[in-house]
Structure formats: C-alpha cells, structure tokens
Amino acid sequence: MSNHATAQTVISFVNCVVGIQLSLKSSLRHISIMLPTLCLFFILPAVIFGAKERSDRLPVISIPNQGDIKGVEISKNRVHKIIAYYGIPYAHPPLEHLRFAPPMTEPLPSWEGVRNLTTYMPSCLQNPEDFRDEDLPFFKLIANTTDMDLNEDCLYLNVFVPTGNVPTAGFATIIWLHPGHFTTGSPAFWNPHALVYRQRVIVVTVAFRINIFGFLTTMDGEAPGNFGLMDQQAAMTWVKNNIDKFSGNPNNICLMGYGTGGTSIGIHMINPESKELFHKAIIMSANVLSSTEIKRPIEEKEYLDNIAHTFGCIRTPTSQLIDCLRRAEGKDLIQFTSNTNWKPVIDAGLSNKSSGFIPEPPNIYFERGEFHQIPILTGYTHMEKVLGVKGLDQIKNMNENASTDFLNALLKEVITSDTIFPNITDPNCASNNSEHITDAISFFYGSSSPSPDSREIRKIIADFTTEKNFAASTFLLATYSSKFQPTFMYRFDMKPVTASAVEQIPDWVTVPHLFDLLYLWGVPYWASLDETQWEYSDKRISDTIMSLWTNFAKSSDPSVGSIYPITWEPFKPDKPGVLIVNGTFDMSNTKNFNYKAFEFWNDYYPKVVKMASQCCSYTDSSTNITFSRYLFTLSVTIQLLYYLLFR
Known part of the structure; x- marks a missing residue:
C-alpha cells in the first residue's frame, strides 16, 4: 500500500472512532471501549481491498511468443519498493534428450494465463558440499548453501525493475553471471534490492547449467561441451529481445560477472554470436586470459572412461554413452563428479555443425585484437586466494x-x-x-x-x-x-569494519576473494548480522561502490554522476x-x-x-x-x- 493510502486508512480509522463517540449519548459511553474493534470491522475490508487494488495496479507484461507475466512488489520498510519478475523461462527444461545438449530456445517456452511467481525457481542441480572452504566465510553472510532448492529444470532468469519515472531511453540493464568455479552457485543468493532501488538500474540474474550438466564433453559432436556458456548466451539473447518490455534500454546492456562469471564474460567477448548482445562489461576477480582457465578436450578422456564404467555405459560410440548418461539419475551424476575441476573447453572441430563456442584460447583473440571492443571496468581484491x-x-x-x-x-x-x-x-x-x-x-x-x-x-x-x-x-x-x-x-583494499562480517577472517588478511561483493550488492542494507547492525561507514562505502559501478553501467564512466x-x-x-x-x-x-x-x-x-x-x-x-x-x-x-x- 502506498504512503498516501496508509495515511488515509489511519485518518479514516480515527475519524470513525471519534465520530461514533460524539454521536453516542452519555448513557451509552460505557461501550466506547468496543469502538476501535467496531471501526476496524468497517475499515479492514477497505484495507484489504486497497492491497488488492495495489497488486492489480502492477502492469501485466506480454512477452512475445511466450505469454503474460505480472511482477510482485518487494520492499524494505514498506517504502523502498522495486518490482520483481521471478522465474521467466529463457529456454526449455534441459531434461531427457535435452540433457548434455545446447539450450532449446526455438520456440521459446510458453504458458497460459498470467505468470505471477513470488519467489525464485529452484537452483541448478549441484552438490552443496562442493562449495570451496575458502568461499564459505563470505557465503555465510548472504545465503544458506547447505539447504538449497535444487532441480535440473533450472533455465530461468529474474528481472528486477525500479519503480517510478523511467528515463527517456529506458533503464540501463545489468546481467549478473554468478561465481562458483563453474560448479556451484545460484541467482537466489543475490538480493538485488539495494542496487535496483538505490541506483535505479534493472538487474537480471540468470541461472545456467554448471558442473557436469554444463561442461561435460565427449570430445566430439555428441556432446561438445560448454552448455553452461550456451545457456548464458540464450539468456542474454532473451534480455536483448525483451528488456524493453520492462522499461529497459536494449542498447545499454552491461554484463557483470565475478570469478568464473567474469571468465565467462571474457569468452563472450570473443564469441561472434554473443558480441551483439551486450555493450559494456564489468569483470571482477577473474582470470580471463590465463590458459589454465580453459581445458582441451583430450584432458577429459580418462574422466569419460571412469564415468562410463561407473554407470555401466558403453564407452563407444559416444552416442550410446550419452544416451546412457541421459537416463542416469541427475543426483547420482552430481555425487560421482563431486570435487571435479569443471572448466570450459576448446571445442573447435568437435562438431561439423558449428565452428565451436571457443575455437581457440581467449588470450589468442585478445592478442590479435579480435574481441568485442567495449568499455570495461575490471579489477581484483588485495588478497584474492589467501584463504585457500x-x-x-x-x-x-x-x-x-x-x-x-x-x-x-x-x-x-x-x-x-x-x-x-x-x-x-x-x-x-x-x-x-x-x-x-x-x-x-x-x-x-x-x-x-x-x-x-x-x-x-x-x-x-x-x-x-x-x-x-x-x-x-x-x-x-x-x-x-x-x-x-x-x-x-x-584494486579493492577496503575491508569491512563491522566485526560480525569479518569474524571468520584472520586479522592480518585484508580483502579476500568475494568480500568486495558485500559492498557492490549493498549487503550492509540487507539485514543485521547476529543482531548487530552494520557500521555506518560500511553503508557509506557500499553506497560509493554501488554508485561507481552502476554509473559505469549507465554511461561507461564510473565518475560521472558519482x-x-x-x-x-x-x-x-x-x-x-x-x-x-x-x-x-x-x-x-x-x-x-x-x-x-x-x-x-x-x-x-x-x-x-x-x-x-x-x-x-x-x-x-x-x-x-x-x-x-x-x-x-x-x-x-x-x-x-x-x-x-x-x-
């Protein structure tokens, strides 16, 4: 309910009580204690109706070839409001014959009626025990990694939109590619409220296949690999084609990724089909140009032999191997491949249908100048891997x-x-x-x-x-x-001063991997830690970082409008x-x-x-x-x- 409507309700309630009291004769004043309840009986339907009316005022958006969707209003202190559109499918569920295959987007998934989810769809299938020990001090501050809602049907994105006046050209849009070593992670971990409300940008969070489901390769055309990257590209395509329906500017899209999410952006910068889908990039704490971040297919041979033996599959031809693995239980595949070092793979020549998603190591393209030449904001923390x-x-x-x-x-x-x-x-x-x-x-x-x-x-x-x-x-x-x-x-040297935020970090450590994201995602504004409020200085730094990063997303210059x-x-x-x-x-x-x-x-x-x-x-x-x-x-x-x- 709006502030105006809330005020009107309170005024009506007070007027009701006062008015009835004045109209009663003195002999009936003894029933005055019942008046608030009596007035609430008359006022409550109006309150409920007003809430329904507010929900009805949220626009229904028609997405071509898919269907109608209505968002849900999320707020802090009932005042700071944004609109969330949860669980929009950007590809068909990657199940059965679509497991270990590129995302199916033609046609896009469609639905009847008005889609109106109020929370996230399940995260992509993963083993919560695969979160690395050095990353847990950070994730304990923002999410519960041990109790996740998981499903192989997970190719959905979420769109978070500011309320109020829309810029003439539309809102700048940030697409977030989460970290997780290509093995773990979820859009549900990242609360976009502070970024969207305080900086007035659209934020899109994307779920994409990870671990064996996103990066298995048979070293040939049966399953060339890199399916997680293809999912990202499919989501980017959806945003490019539809973000204007949400008041976004399709010509001002910024990819933002951290760790392996940032590495993914480097790969999209050399992929011809991805280049047309974004206009600037924020690459954080990523090793984009290292040859060790990309595998060669031959490195998977011994692994394929082991998985075929474990699941009783015929090793060759690979068509029978993949057919067998598609019938296996997803949770069993995850369990067997736990702790595997999943990475993108050089896939040139693996299929006659395409030249590959990553024909050569990314560093070769950058050396030749053959990459998507766009504005970039990039950096790292002062002590990236020290906790590991x-x-x-x-x-x-x-x-x-x-x-x-x-x-x-x-x-x-x-x-x-x-x-x-x-x-x-x-x-x-x-x-x-x-x-x-x-x-x-x-x-x-x-x-x-x-x-x-x-x-x-x-x-x-x-x-x-x-x-x-x-x-x-x-x-x-x-x-x-x-x-x-x-x-x-x-280079990020700013360590939180809020004691609860750094209690699991040794005193001599400054800023390890991930901890700069506390400021970028406005975590000091999310909630208290162990009933201890964040220090004001952390909130101030968070405002500064959010402003610099989103200014870049809007104008390609972080200093403009800071x-x-x-x-x-x-x-x-x-x-x-x-x-x-x-x-x-x-x-x-x-x-x-x-x-x-x-x-x-x-x-x-x-x-x-x-x-x-x-x-x-x-x-x-x-x-x-x-x-x-x-x-x-x-x-x-x-x-x-x-x-x-x-x-």
Missing part, C-alpha cells in the same frame, strides 16, 4: 627455517601444478626445468631479509597468489581493452592508472603500487616457461656436467636481472 592456502595461518608458530621451507614448498607446488612440458618426455628433465622456474619466482618474490618473520612470509604468499592468479591477467586485459575503449581498473567526489582516471597503455579502493580512493603510482609484478607474470614468466618446455639436459661424459642446467639458469638469471633493473 592451507596452513598459512600457522606460520606465526613456525621457526624461521620452517616458515621459509613452507614458502619454497608452496611456490614449487603452485608452479608444478600448472606447468606442462609437452615437448619433454624425460621426467627427470621436466622436474629439473620445473625447479628452474621455481627458482626464478623465488628470486623475484624472495625476502629482502636473510631471516624473514612470519608476517613477511604471509605477505609474500598473499602477493604471489593474488598477482599470479588474478592481478596479472586483469592488468593484461585492461592493457588490451584500453587500446580501443574506455577502461577502468581497480555521489562522492572521486576521480577515477581511465587506464591507458602509456599511463596504466589503477584506482586503489581504500579510505581515500587513491590512483596508483610507482610508490604505492607494484607494476613490476605485472611485467614479471605477463612478459618474463611466459618466456621462462617456453624456454623450459623446449630445453632438455645433456651431459658431457668427460666432465659429467649437465649443460642445460647451467645454460638455462644463466639465461633465466640474466633476463630476470634485466627486468628488475632496467624495465
């Missing part, structure tokens, strides 16, 4: 030798896990070359002190894991993009400015920002890996000297010194 490093918090109890050994072992483990030497068959040679790479990294990230304390060791590890896995890729993406379009890069006087200089190849999101929102310079790390990972490190993959040992029998070891080490050392001293 096992044992890091115990360093303070180690002696100097043990903590140094911990650092060296971690560096070697990380490098060995993602370095492949396809041209070297001798395992001893590959092991030696891997050690050389580790030595180069240890030299760059090594302590300036002969006996570093636990505090310094933890900082080195935090810098190493963040810069290798997120920062370098983000910086390279900004470099490519800024040659063509306005590009804005940030509620606070923050100047965010665009990133340029010859002046790579990075906004440091801290208490003062400083732009980066060589004194407060380590640019050398980007040169190391983006330029020097690939050369070292390439050299190592081509170099093998041979020994002079007369001297028993392994020449490749010395030559390799000498070459690596010279190059590293050059980068450190002269670049």
Whole structure:
C-alpha cells in the first residue's frame, strides 16, 4: 500500500472512532471501549481491498511468443519498493534428450494465463558440499548453501525493475553471471534490492547449467561441451529481445560477472554470436586470459572412461554413452563428479555443425585484437586466494627455517601444478626445468631479509597468489581493452569494519576473494548480522561502490554522476592508472603500487616457461656436467636481472 493510502486508512480509522463517540449519548459511553474493534470491522475490508487494488495496479507484461507475466512488489520498510519478475523461462527444461545438449530456445517456452511467481525457481542441480572452504566465510553472510532448492529444470532468469519515472531511453540493464568455479552457485543468493532501488538500474540474474550438466564433453559432436556458456548466451539473447518490455534500454546492456562469471564474460567477448548482445562489461576477480582457465578436450578422456564404467555405459560410440548418461539419475551424476575441476573447453572441430563456442584460447583473440571492443571496468581484491592456502595461518608458530621451507614448498607446488612440458618426455628433465622456474619466482618474490618473520612470509604468499592468479591477467586485459575503449581498473583494499562480517577472517588478511561483493550488492542494507547492525561507514562505502559501478553501467564512466567526489582516471597503455579502493580512493603510482609484478607474470614468466618446455639436459661424459642446467639458469638469471633493473 502506498504512503498516501496508509495515511488515509489511519485518518479514516480515527475519524470513525471519534465520530461514533460524539454521536453516542452519555448513557451509552460505557461501550466506547468496543469502538476501535467496531471501526476496524468497517475499515479492514477497505484495507484489504486497497492491497488488492495495489497488486492489480502492477502492469501485466506480454512477452512475445511466450505469454503474460505480472511482477510482485518487494520492499524494505514498506517504502523502498522495486518490482520483481521471478522465474521467466529463457529456454526449455534441459531434461531427457535435452540433457548434455545446447539450450532449446526455438520456440521459446510458453504458458497460459498470467505468470505471477513470488519467489525464485529452484537452483541448478549441484552438490552443496562442493562449495570451496575458502568461499564459505563470505557465503555465510548472504545465503544458506547447505539447504538449497535444487532441480535440473533450472533455465530461468529474474528481472528486477525500479519503480517510478523511467528515463527517456529506458533503464540501463545489468546481467549478473554468478561465481562458483563453474560448479556451484545460484541467482537466489543475490538480493538485488539495494542496487535496483538505490541506483535505479534493472538487474537480471540468470541461472545456467554448471558442473557436469554444463561442461561435460565427449570430445566430439555428441556432446561438445560448454552448455553452461550456451545457456548464458540464450539468456542474454532473451534480455536483448525483451528488456524493453520492462522499461529497459536494449542498447545499454552491461554484463557483470565475478570469478568464473567474469571468465565467462571474457569468452563472450570473443564469441561472434554473443558480441551483439551486450555493450559494456564489468569483470571482477577473474582470470580471463590465463590458459589454465580453459581445458582441451583430450584432458577429459580418462574422466569419460571412469564415468562410463561407473554407470555401466558403453564407452563407444559416444552416442550410446550419452544416451546412457541421459537416463542416469541427475543426483547420482552430481555425487560421482563431486570435487571435479569443471572448466570450459576448446571445442573447435568437435562438431561439423558449428565452428565451436571457443575455437581457440581467449588470450589468442585478445592478442590479435579480435574481441568485442567495449568499455570495461575490471579489477581484483588485495588478497584474492589467501584463504585457500592451507596452513598459512600457522606460520606465526613456525621457526624461521620452517616458515621459509613452507614458502619454497608452496611456490614449487603452485608452479608444478600448472606447468606442462609437452615437448619433454624425460621426467627427470621436466622436474629439473620445473625447479628452474621455481627458482626464478623465488628470486623475484624472495625476502629482502636473510631471516624473514612470519608476517613477511604471509605477505609474500598473499602477493604471489593474488598477482599470479588474478592481478596479472586483469592488468593484461585492461592493457588490451584500453587500446580501443574506455577502461577502468581497480584494486579493492577496503575491508569491512563491522566485526560480525569479518569474524571468520584472520586479522592480518585484508580483502579476500568475494568480500568486495558485500559492498557492490549493498549487503550492509540487507539485514543485521547476529543482531548487530552494520557500521555506518560500511553503508557509506557500499553506497560509493554501488554508485561507481552502476554509473559505469549507465554511461561507461564510473565518475560521472558519482555521489562522492572521486576521480577515477581511465587506464591507458602509456599511463596504466589503477584506482586503489581504500579510505581515500587513491590512483596508483610507482610508490604505492607494484607494476613490476605485472611485467614479471605477463612478459618474463611466459618466456621462462617456453624456454623450459623446449630445453632438455645433456651431459658431457668427460666432465659429467649437465649443460642445460647451467645454460638455462644463466639465461633465466640474466633476463630476470634485466627486468628488475632496467624495465
């Protein structure tokens, strides 16, 4: 009910009581205590009718080739209102013969009558136990990941629209692609009320297939893979074609994604069919340009053999394998594939029907300039992967030798896990070359002190894991993009001051993966944590971040229309400015920002890996000297010194 209607109801109630009292004779005044109830009896039908009338005032929207839909009004404190349209199908349920197949959108699903859901449809099938331990401190603040409504029938999107006056060109629209390592996640986790109401943009949240249902490949045309990405594209197509019915501007659509959601955006930027569906992108804490984020089909062979054996399926031909897996229970498939590292796959040549969704690794397209050249806002947090490093918090109890050994072992483990030497068959040679790479990294990230304390060791590890896995890729993406379009890069250093929000984070940790989303999604405005209200300063920072990000979605410039006087200089190849999101929102310079790390990972490190993959040992029998070891080490050392001293 509107404020005006509420006021009128109260006035009517008071007038009723007063009027009857004045009309009663003094001998009947003893029944006055019954008057409020009597008046409520007359007024209540009007209240109910008014609520129904308010619901009836919400517009019915006709979606071509589908049907009519009516939203539901959601509000905070009965005042801050937006309209939500839940559970709109953008493709047919991916069941039976549509399991392990591209989304079916022709024709679109249709319905009779007026569709009027009041909550989310079930999330895509997943195993709640697959949420990574390092992500749980964040998700415990916004959602219950252990009690989810799950179903394989999940290809729905939700549209959240501001109330009130509509801009002449329509509202800017943000399509949210959720994180979850291509394995977990749900639109239902993300409450859009603060973003939509306070910033007056349309937000669309999308469910897409994940884990085995979204990314299984048989390495051929039977199931080429990347179905989750195809779902995203189908949802984007639906938004492009229909958002104007919701007062949105179909020519001002911004994709926004985090983690693997951001990686998905990088893939859509190189896909010809996706390019026409969005006009700018917000890519957060994603490793878009890393070759390790995309699989090659051959990596799935052993896995396919195992799943065929487990479910009693004929392995070849793959048509019979897929037919068998389509009859399997979805929950059993999820359980068997739990903890699998699902990723998109290079699918060129797997099918005669198309050239593939990802014909080549995305970094190759960006190197050639063959990508959707649009404005981009991108960045990362100060300590992205630090919560995922096992044992890091115990360093303070180690002696100097043990903590140094911990650092060296971690560096070697990380490098060995993602370095492949396809041209070297001798395992001893590959092991030696891997050690050389580790030595180069240890030299760059090594302590300036002969006996570093636990505090310094933890900082080195935090810098190493963040810069290798997120920062370098983000910086390279900004470099490519800024040659063509306005590009804005940030590093998020702002840690919540509300104690309940960070009680599961060690004191020495600043901002780990996901925690910047507390501000972007206006979580300080959602509700209290353990009956402790969010600090005012967190709400103020949330307003600032929501304003900057949505200003970019509206105008391609985060500084335009900002509620606070923050100047965010665009990133340029010859002046790579990075906004440091801290208490003062400083732009980066060589004194407060380590640019050398980007040169190391983006330029020097690939050369070292390439050299190592081509170099093998041979020994002079007369001297028993392994020449490749010395030559390799000498070459690596010279190059590293050059980068450190002269670049």
